[in-house]
Amino acid sequence: MSIKTHREPIVILISGRGSNMRALIERSRDAAAGYEVALVLSDKPSAAGLAAARDLGVPARAVVPAETADRAAYGRDLAAAIDPCAPSLVVLAGFMRILSAEFVARYSGRILNIHPSLLPKYPGLHTHRRALEAHEAEHGATVHFVTEQLDGGPAVIQARIKVNPDDDEDSLAARVQTEEHRIYPLAVRWFCEGRLRYAEERAWLDGTVLSGPVQYDEIEASGGR
C-alpha cells in the first residue's frame, strides 16, 4: 500500500554532468522527501545531465541564451520555461550562468545554489584550485539562498572535508561532490517541508534565524534533523 503525500514541485537548473541533479531526483523518491522534480533545464544543450534526467523519467530541456541576448532577456526565457511548473523552489545544481537581478527577484527567497567551497571562502570559479593554492587544511561545499550578490546569499548547510597532502583538483572535487550529494537533498527537503525559509535577508530553520550554516558533520554525529 502506498501512502500518498503531497510533494512540492521543484525545477532544477544545470549546465553539465548533473550528479547533484541525479542525487536530488533519486532522493525525491524517498517516501518522506516532500518534493518532486517537475523539470530540469540546462543553458547548454550538450549537458550530460539532460539525458540522465530523462532516463530517470523527468522532463528535461535546454533553454539556450540567444547570442545577442543580455542577462535580463535570458532570465525571461528561463522564467517562461519554469513558470508553467509553478515550482515552490528553483534549485541551481552546477548551473554556470549568473542570473539577472530581475530573475532573482521573481523567485525571491525560493532559489538555492550549491557552491563548491566553504563560503564565505572562495566565491566564484575554480574553488578547488584556489583552496589548494592557499594550502587550506579543510575544504567543502555550501548550500545557500541565491540573492543578487553572487555566492553571497545566506548559507544554509555546509559539509567539510580534510585536504590531504597528495590531493589535486580532481581528487578534491570528487570528495567534495560526495558531500554535496548528501547535503543538497537535505536542504531541499527542509525547504519543501516548510522548515527552511528566507526572510529579512536571512536563512531560518525551524523558526530560528541561522547565524551560520548548519554543519553537516554535527547533525550526523547527533543523528538529528
Ligand code: NHR
Ligand atoms: N546568480 C545570482 N544572481 N546569484 C548567485 O549567487 C548565483 C547566480 C548564478 C549561479 C552559482 C555560482 C557558483 O556556485 C550561481 C550563483 C557561475 C559563475 C560565473 O562566473 C559564478 C558563480 C556561480 C556560477 N559564470 C560566468 C557568467 O558570466 C560564466 C562562466 C562559465 O560559463 O564557465 O555567467 O559558483
Ligand code: GAR
Ligand atoms: C558541483 O561540484 C557544484 O558545486 C559546482 O559544479 C559541480 C556540478 O556538478 N558548482 C559550481 O561550480 C557553480 N559555479 P554536477 O553537474 O555533477 O552536479
